[in-house]
Amino acid sequence: MQDPKRFWNDAAETKEFTTPLRADLFTRHVTDRKAEILDVGCGYGRILAELFRLGYTRLRGIDLSETLLERGRRLHPELTLELQKNRTIDFPDSHFDAVLLCAVLTCIPDDADQNFLRGEILRVLRPGGILYVNDFLLNTDPRNRARYAAALPVYGTYGVFELAEEGAVLRHHDPGYVREFLAPFELLEYETMLCPTMNGHTSNAYTFLGRKK
Numbered sequence: 432m433q434d435p436k437r438f439w440n441d442a443a444e445t446k447e448f449t450t451p452l453r454a455d456l457f458t459r460h461v462t463d464r465k466a467e468i469l470d471v472g473c474g475y476g477r478i479l480a481e482l483f484r485l486g487y488t489r490l491r492g493i494d495l496s497e498t499l500l501e502r503g504r505r506l507h508p509e510l511t512l513e514l515q516k517n518r519t520i521d522f523p524d525s526h527f528d529a530v531l532l533c534a535v536l537t538c539i540p541d542d543a544d545q546n547f548l549r550g551e552i553l554r555v556l557r558p559g560g561i562l563y564v565n566d567f568l569l570n571t572d573p574r575n576r577a578r579y580a581a582a583l584p585v586y587g588t589y590g591v592f593e594l595a596e597e598g599a600v601l602r603h604h605d606p607g608y609v610r611e612f613l614a615p616f617e618l619l620e621y622e623t624m625l626c627p628t629m630n631g632h633t634s635n636a637y638t639f640l641g642r643k644k
C-alpha cells in the first residue's frame with residue numbers, strides 16, 4: 432500500500448480541500464457551542480476554522496500529516512491541531528460530543544482500515560454523540576469508470592483508483608456500502624450533492640449525520 436503520510440505531507444502546501452461544511456445540518460444537531468468536538472483527519476484545519484467562526488469553543492483536530500498540521504497552525508493559531516501518531520485515537524472512551532470526518536474515508540481504500548477507524552470513532556464518542564461525515568460517491572463518467580476498472584484487479588473494490596503522478600490511492604464509495612458502513616449510527620441526515628475535488632474535477636458526494644446509539 433502507498434504510504435498515506437508521505438502523500439499528505441507532499442500535498443501539504445499545495446492542495447486546497449473542497450468538501451463543504453453543511454453548517455445548517457451541523458448546527459441543527461450540535462446545538463451546544465461548548466460541545467467537545469473532534470475533527471479526525473483535520474488537514475490544515477479548514478473545517479474547524481468554520482466551526483470556530485460559528486462560535487464553537489471546544490475544538491480539536493488530529494491528523495497523521497505533521498506538515499498539514501503546521502500549515503493549519505500557521506493559518507489558524509486559535510485552533511488545537513495535534514499529530515495522530517497511531518491508528519488508535521489518543522483519547523479516552525466517550526470523550527467527545529461530536530466527531531467530524533471530512534473527506535477522510537476517500538483516503539482509506541481498504542474496508543478493514545475504514546472499519547478500524549469507525550471503531551475508534553465509536554469508542555471516543557459518548558452515547559448520543561453526533562458523527563458528521565462527508566465524502567465522495569461513485570461516478571459514472573468515462574474518466575472515472577476507466578480508472579475504477581483499471582484499479583479493480585489490484586485493490587478488489589470498485590471505486591478505488593490511483594492518482595499515478597501523485598502516488599496516491601483514493602476511493603469513491605458505493606452508496607450501498609456507505610449505508611452499511613454508517614448503520615451503527617442512528618440516521619439523522621443524509622444528503623447527496625455534486626462537489627468539486629482537490630484536483631479540479633467534480634464528483635458525487637454525500638453528507639451524513641448520525642447519532643451514536
Ligand SMILES: C[S@@+](CC[C@H](N)C(=O)[O-])C[C@H]1O[C@@H](n2cnc3c(N)ncnc32)[C@H](O)[C@@H]1O
Pocket residue numbers: 435439448449450471472473474475476477478493494495496499515532533534535538539548
Ligand atoms: C482530503 S484531506 C481532508 C482534510 C480535512 N478533513 C478537510 O476537509 O479540509 C484528507 C485528510 O485525511 C488525513 N488522513 C488520511 N488517512 C487518514 C487516517 N487513516 N486517519 C486519519 N486521517 C487520515 C490526511 O492526512 C488528510 O489531512
